[in-house]
Amino acid sequence: MASSTVRVDLDGKPINQLTICMIGAGGFIGSHLCEKILNETQHKILALDVYNDKIKHLLEPDSLSWAGRIQFHRINIKHDSRLEGLIKMSDLTINLAAICTPADYNTRPLDTIYSNFVDALPVVKYCSENGKRLIHFSTCEVYGKTIGSFLPKDSPLRQDPAYYMLKEDASPCIFGSIEKQRWSYACAKQLIERLVYAEGAENGLEFTIVRPFNWIGPRMDFIPGVDGPSEGVPRVLACFSNALLRREPLKLVDGGESQRTFVYIKDAIEAVLLMIENPSRANGHIFNVGNPNNEVTVRQLAEMMTAVYANVSGEPALEKPTVDVSSKEFYGEGYDDSDKRIPDMTIINRQLGWNPKTSLWDLLDSTLTYQHKTYAEAIKKMMSQPTTS
Ligand SMILES: NC(=O)c1ccc[n+]([C@@H]2O[C@H](COP(=O)([O-])OP(=O)(O)OC[C@H]3O[C@@H](n4cnc5c(N)ncnc54)[C@H](O)[C@@H]3O)[C@@H](O)[C@H]2O)c1
Numbered sequence: 001m002a003s004s005t006v007r008v009d010l011d012g013k014p015i016n017q018l019t020i021c022m023i024g025a026g027g028f029i030g031s032h033l034c035e036k037i038l039n040e041t042q043h044k045i046l047a048l049d050v051y052n053d054k055i056k057h058l059l060e061p062d063s064l065s066w067a068g069r070i071q072f073h074r075i076n077i078k079h080d081s082r083l084e085g086l087i088k089m090s091d092l093t094i095n096l097a098a099i100c101t102p103a104d105y106n107t108r109p110l111d112t113i114y115s116n117f118v119d120a121l122p123v124v125k126y127c128s129e130n131g132k133r134l135i136h137f138s139t140c141e142v143y144g145k146t147i148g149s150f151l152p153k154d155s156p157l158r159q160d161p162a163y164y165m166l167k168e169d170a171s172p173c174i175f176g177s178i179e180k181q182r183w184s185y186a187c188a189k190q191l192i193e194r195l196v197y198a199e200g201a202e203n204g205l206e207f208t209i210v211r212p213f214n215w216i217g218p219r220m221d222f223i224p225g226v227d228g229p230s231e232g233v234p235r236v237l238a239c240f241s242n243a244l245l246r247r248e249p250l251k252l253v254d255g256g257e258s259q260r261t262f263v264y265i266k267d268a269i270e271a272v273l274l275m276i277e278n279p280s281r282a283n284g285h286i287f288n289v290g291n292p293n294n295e296v297t298v299r300q301l302a303e304m305m306t307a308v309y310a311n312v313s314g315e316p317a318l319e320k321p322t323v324d325v326s327s328k329e330f331y332g333e334g335y336d337d338s339d340k341r342i343p344d345m346t347i348i349n350r351q352l353g354w355n356p357k358t359s360l361w362d363l364l365d366s367t368l369t370y371q372h373k374t375y376a377e378a379i380k381k382m383m384s385q386p387t388t389s
């Protein structure tokens with residue numbers, strides 16, 4: 001519950017109550033951000049999304065103590081004239097709306113580009129024209145591949161951080177060829193970043209750009225056949241959770257050699273709240289938000305999730321817990337991958353003093369406990385039903 005004592009920013013100044021237009025509020029990150037804002041601050045939220053299942057618990061019943069501070073607007077920003085009015089009513093707009101599951105990038109490249117670039121354009125324009133602050137969600141994928149990935153496999157330079165550490169103000173954006181449609185998302189995100197940056201430079205837009213590095217936790221994506229399409233392919237946490245719940249082997253794409261750093265959603269949301277409440281420190285900046293200490297290969301992630309889930313569910317792990325699949329088989333033609341993603345934390349540390357806290361083991365424990373409680377019964381029921389031929 002938000003306390004009645006005056007909250008202050010990082011410079012000791014009282015924080016004014018804000019009205020926040022949150023686009024994509026019904027998604028994974030949006031649901032956690034709404035929860036945090038309602039629980040710990042007095043800010044008001046205009047929550048825009050096509051769906052609201054993940055924030056239903058925040059909207060109902062009317063008797064909730066924060067009921068007057070969150071208003072849901074079912075809006076598709078592609079074609080809704082109410083968007084500009086809602087941005088005008090707010091002090092700050094946060095744009096989270098996007099298609100952001102890799103299975104879509106090479107199979108629905110047009111939808112991906114429209115969602116991540118074209119549909120975000122009016123949001124930037126309305127903020128700029130109306131003098132409103134914007135926090136825009138980009139992605140760590142704008143870095144693409146590391147410089148080191150082009151070195152020979154046995155080159156000692158691969159161990160040198162200069163060849164893999166991803167820095168907001170120094171690293172290049174390295175994508176594959178146009179046929180590798182995987183990069184449609186990264187490229188669209190890069191162009192909207194450049195547009196936001198240019199609006200700042202030429203027209204004085206007050207902006208912050210966030211580059212999330214694999215934020216994971218409860219409510220991420222969907223479990224196919226339970227709360228999402230049976231044939232849908234969510235991001236890796238939900239893919240692996242789905243396999244564990246069904247007692248099927250976890251699929252390792254191209255050997256599971258790619259590396260990722262995972263950060264707990266609750267740590268990451270603290271960074272976003274600092275950006276919201278410290279505009280003088282956050283405006284004009286691009287921030288990596290990730291946990292450089294939580295690096296694993298996808299294979300190691302599969303092994304850790306298998307061990308944690310056995311503990312959480314009380315069921316022994318499969319004898320063969322993983323199976324190799326090719327990326328062509330799993331994602332189709334045009335897939336490609338980021339080899340390694342370690343965020344440099346210098347800028348976010350200097351501006352906001354933020355550091356992630358939760359280890360990969362701990363965040364997997366709480367997340368898989370949630371997955372088991374939320375889905376195990378539904379999956380059991382579904383699997384016990386005879387399949388129609
Ligand atoms: N989760 C991560 O680790 C991660 C990593 C990098 C970048 N991001 C970025 O963060 C943002 C949020 O990601 P997320 O993980 O919460 O994804 P998500 O898919 O759970 O949430 C996105 C939300 O936007 C909504 N949306 C999409 N198009 C819309 C439209 N036209 N009109 C209204 N609402 C629309 C969706 O319904 C969904 O609820 C995205 O921009 C994504 O690219 C996330």
Ligand SMILES: O=c1ccn([C@@H]2O[C@H](COP(=O)(O)OP(=O)(O)O[C@H]3OC[C@@H](O)[C@H](O)[C@H]3O)[C@@H](O)[C@H]2O)c(=O)[nH]1
Nearest residue numbers: 100102139141214234235236239251252253258298337
């Ligand atoms: O079942 C699976 C799913 C995924 N994977 C692999 O696991 C890795 C991570 O996959 P994710 O689905 O989490 O997606 P990625 O990390 O590649 O991209 C994500 O990064 C940041 C955001 O912008 C997006 O949310 C998304 O593009 C990839 O190497 C992928 O090939 C598997 O090996 N098996």
